[in-house]
Amino acid sequence: MPTHRATTTRSRPTEPAHRADVRRRSFLGLLVAAPVLVTAAEIGRQTIFDSVPDASAVALPSAPQPAEVYDLLDVIRDSARPTANLITVKVNKDGTVSFALPRSDNGQGIITSTQMIIAEEMNLDPDQVVVTLADARPELVFNQLTGGSSTTFSTYTPIRVAAALAQGRLLGAAANELDQDISVLTSRQGLITGPNGKSLPFGELTAKAAAPITEAANVVLKDREKFTVIGKNRTKSDALAMVTGKKKFTTDLKIPDALPTVICRAPDLNGFPRSVGNLGAIRAMPGVTDVVKVGNGVAVRAKTYGQCIDAVNAVEATWAAGTVSGEDDESVLRKLRRGELPLAVPKGVGKTLESDTVFYFRSNSSLETNCAIADVRANSATIWGPAKSPIAAQNEIAKKLGIPQNAVTFHVMEGGGSFGRKLFFDAALEAAEVSKAMGKPVKLMWTRSDDSRQGRVHPMATTRIRANVAGDAVASFEIRHTSVATETNPGLSEAITATAQKAPGGNLTVSESIWETTQVTPYNFGVSTRFLSEVDMRFNTSSMRNIYSPDVATARELMVDRIAAQMGKDPYEFRSEFTKLERWKKVVDRAAQEGDWGKSMADGTAQGIGMHVEYKGVACAVVELDCRPETVNREIRQARTGPRVTKVTYVVDVGLVINPRGVRAQMMGGINDALAMTLTSSLHLTDGHFVEASWDNYFYTRQWNTPPEMNIIVVDDSDAPEPGGVGEFGVAATCGAIACAYVRATGKTPTYFPLDHKDPLPFTPYPTSPPVPPSPVNGLETTF
Amino acid sequence: MPNHSFKLNGETVDVEVEDDVRLLWVIRDLLGVTGPKYGCGINVCKACTSHINGKAFNPCSVPVGAIKPTDEVTTIEGLADTAPGGDLHPMQQAWIDNDVAQCGYCQPGQIMAAVAKVRQCQAEGREVDDAAIEELRNICRCGTYNRIREAIKAGAEKM
Ligand code: FES
Numbered sequence: 017m018p019t020h021r022a023t024t025t026r027s028r029p030t031e032p033a034h035r036a037d038v039r040r041r042s043f044l045g046l047l048v049a050a051p052v053l054v055t056a057a058e059i060g061r062q063t064i065f066d067s068v069p070d071a072s073a074v075a076l077p078s079a080p081q082p083a084e085v086y087d088l089l090d091v092i093r094d095s096a097r098p099t100a101n102l103i104t105v106k107v108n109k110d111g112t113v114s115f116a117l118p119r120s121d122n123g124q125g126i127i128t129s130t131q132m133i134i135a136e137e138m139n140l141d142p143d144q145v146v147v148t149l150a151d152a153r154p155e156l157v158f159n160q161l162t163g164g165s166s167t168t169f170s171t172y173t174p175i176r177v178a179a180a181l182a183q184g185r186l187l188g189a190a191a192n193e194l195d196q197d198i199s200v201l202t203s204r205q206g207l208i209t210g211p212n213g214k215s216l217p218f219g220e221l222t223a224k225a226a227a228p229i230t231e232a233a234n235v236v237l238k239d240r241e242k243f244t245v246i247g248k249n250r251t252k253s254d255a256l257a258m259v260t261g262k263k264k265f266t267t268d269l270k271i272p273d274a275l276p277t278v279i280c281r282a283p284d285l286n287g288f289p290r291s292v293g294n295l296g297a298i299r300a301m302p303g304v305t306d307v308v309k310v311g312n313g314v315a316v317r318a319k320t321y322g323q324c325i326d327a328v329n330a331v332e333a334t335w336a337a338g339t340v341s342g343e344d345d346e347s348v349l350r351k352l353r354r355g356e357l358p359l360a361v362p363k364g365v366g367k368t369l370e371s372d373t374v375f376y377f378r379s380n381s382s383l384e385t386n387c388a389i390a391d392v393r394a395n396s397a398t399i400w401g402p403a404k405s406p407i408a409a410q411n412e413i414a415k416k417l418g419i420p421q422n423a424v425t426f427h428v429m430e431g432g433g434s435f436g437r438k439l440f441f442d443a444a445l446e447a448a449e450v451s452k453a454m455g456k457p458v459k460l461m462w463t464r465s466d467d468s469r470q471g472r473v474h475p476m477a478t479t480r481i482r483a484n485v486a487g488d489a490v491a492s493f494e495i496r497h498t499s500v501a502t503e504t505n506p507g508l509s510e511a512i513t514a515t516a517q518k519a520p521g522g523n524l525t526v527s528e529s530i531w532e533t534t535q536v537t538p539y540n541f542g543v544s545t546r547f548l549s550e551v552d553m554r555f556n557t558s559s560m561r562n563i564y565s566p567d568v569a570t571a572r573e574l575m576v577d578r579i580a581a582q583m584g585k586d587p588y589e590f591r592s593e594f595t596k597l598e599r600w601k602k603v604v605d606r607a608a609q610e611g612d613w614g615k616s617m618a619d620g621t622a623q624g625i626g627m628h629v630e631y632k633g634v635a636c637a638v639v640e641l642d643c644r645p646e647t648v649n650r651e652i653r654q655a656r657t658g659p660r661v662t663k664v665t666y667v668v669d670v671g672l673v674i675n676p677r678g679v680r681a682q683m684m685g686g687i688n689d690a691l692a693m694t695l696t697s698s699l700h701l702t703d704g705h706f707v708e709a710s711w712d713n714y715f716y717t718r719q720w721n722t723p724p725e726m727n728i729i730v731v732d733d734s735d736a737p738e739p740g741g742v743g744e745f746g747v748a749a750t751c752g753a754i755a756c757a758y759v760r761a762t763g764k765t766p767t768y769f770p771l772d773h774k775d776p777l778p779f780t781p782y783p784t785s786p787p788v789p790p791s792p793v794n795g796l797e798t799t800f
Numbered sequence: 801m802p803n804h805s806f807k808l809n810g811e812t813v814d815v816e817v818e819d820d821v822r823l824l825w826v827i828r829d830l831l832g833v834t835g836p837k838y839g840c841g842i843n844v845c846k847a848c849t850s851h852i853n854g855k856a857f858n859p860c861s862v863p864v865g866a867i868k869p870t871d872e873v874t875t876i877e878g879l880a881d882t883a884p885g886g887d888l889h890p891m892q893q894a895w896i897d898n899d900v901a902q903c904g905y906c907q908p909g910q911i912m913a914a915v916a917k918v919r920q921c922q923a924e925g926r927e928v929d930d931a932a933i934e935e936l937r938n939i940c941r942c943g944t945y946n947r948i949r950e951a952i953k954a955g956a957e958k959m
């Protein structure tokens with residue numbers, strides 16, 4: 017069947033076009049007094065357009081929801097405004113340009129995109145720009161925070177301002193030296209050339225271009241039409257290091273005397289040791305150098321991690337009960353139920369449709385487990401570790417050690433994945449505590465089983481929806497999301513609460529703020545309300561490629577399909593007709609077209625469509641799902657099979673695109689996460705602990721699950737003038753599409769996710785004591 | 801303490817450590833070769849995948865006492881030297897061409913497993929297709945699977 021084209025029943029507002037007025041606006045930067053050229057700009061101060069677009073000009077059947085006009089990205093960016101947060105660009109004597117990025121890169125590729133932004137403004141090759149991760153810098157307060165997919169959005173303009181200023185100064189210096197007018201000079205790859213062919217490299221000009229005194233200066237940015245680097249595909253700057261094993265992660269560092277260290281943890285979630293019976297015997301084990309009881313367990317330092325693990329497994333301790341002692345999935349669900357908020361619009365206005373969906377706990381463990389190196393001395397401490405909020409980490413570590421914050425040096429390492437977990441710094445805090453207790457440097461690593469069982473999780477939640485459908489209109493659409501409380505770390509909560517009152521509605525708590533500034537129901541659904549209630553149950557939680565959106569989108573898109581069916585409309589045509597903005601409709605239409613929506617599908621297989629709006633962008637997924645028995649029942653050793661997503665078409669408009677290849681990569685990761693979240697991977701809580709101890713228990717997407725066909729389309733002519741967020745944007749729309757495809761293929765509407773959560777466990781759980789599954793010895797039998 | 805000698809990336813190494821310590825820790829913690837990563841320690845995630853005498857294996861699950869002096873262990877650091885000419889093994893080059901890595905943590909293991917899988921397919925006269933690639937058990941928690949597929953097929957062409 018050819019692609020459907022829905023007729024639009026009402027004219028949709030387009031977003032105000034800002035591009036034109038952006039062009040000639042000048043920005044304020046700083047020239048910094050230094051021996052070489054150093055320029056600076058303030059993060060948070062520079063925006064291309066006011067962050068609250070004029071919503072009053074937009075007449076919508078549903079009033080705009082806070083997140084449409086002021087979303088989490090604005091909150092994170094604007095939280096910086098009152099403080100002076102300088103980022104600096106430095107031109108070195110060797111001709112390179114350097115920049116310390118006050119953000120953490122855990123694979124998102126923000127180092128590469130930052131190189132591209134600077135290269136664009138200074139007409140360099142991105143390789144000539146050296147971007148490093150900045151150590152914790154307290155004066156950056158809220159700005160050294162990587163979360164909510166905010167990095168490029170917050171830093172794009174300030175980095176350009178500093179770079180443009182540097183380019184201008186270099187041109188000025190060259191004009192003097194060459195005795196030419198500035199307007200006849202060209203700057204290419206770090207060489208400024210005059211019409212007579214004479215040229216000078218940046219390295220020779222930098223001292224001459226340096227500012228004698230620090231002063232403010234105005235600068236005009238390059239026209240978007242002249243971009244040659246931004247918007248072009250670029251391979252990650254560390255691609256070579258990553259394929260040769262040269263990229264160094266925290267546990268790869270060789271810090272003198274920082275020996276492997278592992279903590280023996282309690283059987284219960286968040287249990288702690290009361291007493292240890294055999295400290296002496298543990299100390300005498302091979303390779304072991306130190307054993308101490310600390311807050312969360314018994315820490316062992318040894319020559320190798322293997323010897324740490326053997327010692328950890330030999331610890332005889334009595335353990336205090338954990339924070340959810342005796343609890344299981346169903347008892348937690350009962351508590352959630354008691355915290356559910358009522359739906360406000362009475363039933364019976366037209367046809368009432370209701371849904372109630374449960375989302376079980378999911379792990380956000382990355383492949384690199386929690387880790388940190390700490391060298392704590394009498395009055396100082398040095399820490400190495402991946403951290404998305406190093407200032408908060410520095411602060412907490414100082415408090416824990418009883419030393420001033422500036423006595424703690426935090427070296428931010430590139431992390432082996434994050435997915436929200438590295439907003440926290442659990443391992444760094446522990447490493448500091450252990451190093452202090454042992455009086456020696458330690459390289460602390462969580463074992464996989466700790467990371468899985470004791471690490472942070474995506475909270476269990478319920479989403480209830482009531483929609484009243486009257487004829488061809490949706491009169492009301494209400495969402496109530498009830499969740500085990502999501503912890504936000506000190507850095508994030510300060511940043512959020514500091515500006516929470518800015519969001520329309522004002523004065524919200526941290527999680528309410530995040531909820532209000534991320535959740536959008538992207539359809540014209542009359543009275544539309546969305547409320548969050550959280551129930552604190554002492555779980556270790558954090559976001560996982562987003563906090564609420566994947567779950568809410570799953571429930572919402574399922575309901576959208578039901579409403580469409582109620583009206584007798586096709587799911588795609590319905591979305592195209594009811595979505596609020598023209599920019600959003602374009603993406604839905606494109607996805608349907610590229611994904612060949614409506615093509616004939618075999619029995620037991622189906623397409624599904626889902627859309628999502630967030631991070632200043634819009635995404636739509638069309639998936640094909642195979643639920644035929646021969647697929648669902650495929651046998652693979654130590655694996656989950658089940659329904660298989662055979663194809664994903666993903667269209668995303670994230671605003672201005674810096675590196676399309678990087679954006680596609682982020683979407684691919686998000687899509688594979690969505691498969692896991694809806695189909696195969698969850699944690700089971702039993703008797704106060706999580707059952708899953710490793711990757712043979714926790715079924716994250718594998719090669720045999722991933723869609724054989726994936727087509728990711730990044731809109732390259734977006735109306736939006738600034739880059740939006742991409743890090744988490746592949747997940748929610750895909751979750752919705754998969755859920756809808758499942759209903760269409762099987763006729764069954766799921767009441768919980770992931771779909772296989774209540775199936776019998778395809779493994780025998782590892783014991784909780786000893787805490788670490790022992791390494792096999794038969795590895796030479798599985799070679800290939 | 802027992803002494804162990806074997807070939808690591810073309811060089812003979814000697815190390816004193818108890819027999820039962822798994823080779824991964826000997827390589828990483830004692831010999832300082834950090835390409836192979838820890839992701840599970842129980843032969844499940846495959847982040848530590850390296851080669852022994854040209855075949856893929858997981859050193860987290862092999863006691864160093866089981867390694868013979870004649871055994872040749874190759875980690876990602878030594879892979880390029882096993883290919884004729886050039887600076888990189890064709891599979892590494894394919895990885896760069898397809899910009900496969902995201903955080904990069906799983907990728908040394910992915911590449912080592914991919915090379916062995918292609919060799920296995922070639923030896924058995926099988927095509928390196930999706931079915932063959934789906935036999936690989938390496939986890940990528942960043943979800944780079946689809947780029948890995950492209951890269952393996954491209955790398956196989958040059959092997
Ligand atoms: S660490 Fe060796 S297979 Fe996971």
Ligand code: FES
Binds near residue numbers: 123433904
């Ligand atoms: S690239 Fe991060 S785990 Fe694979």
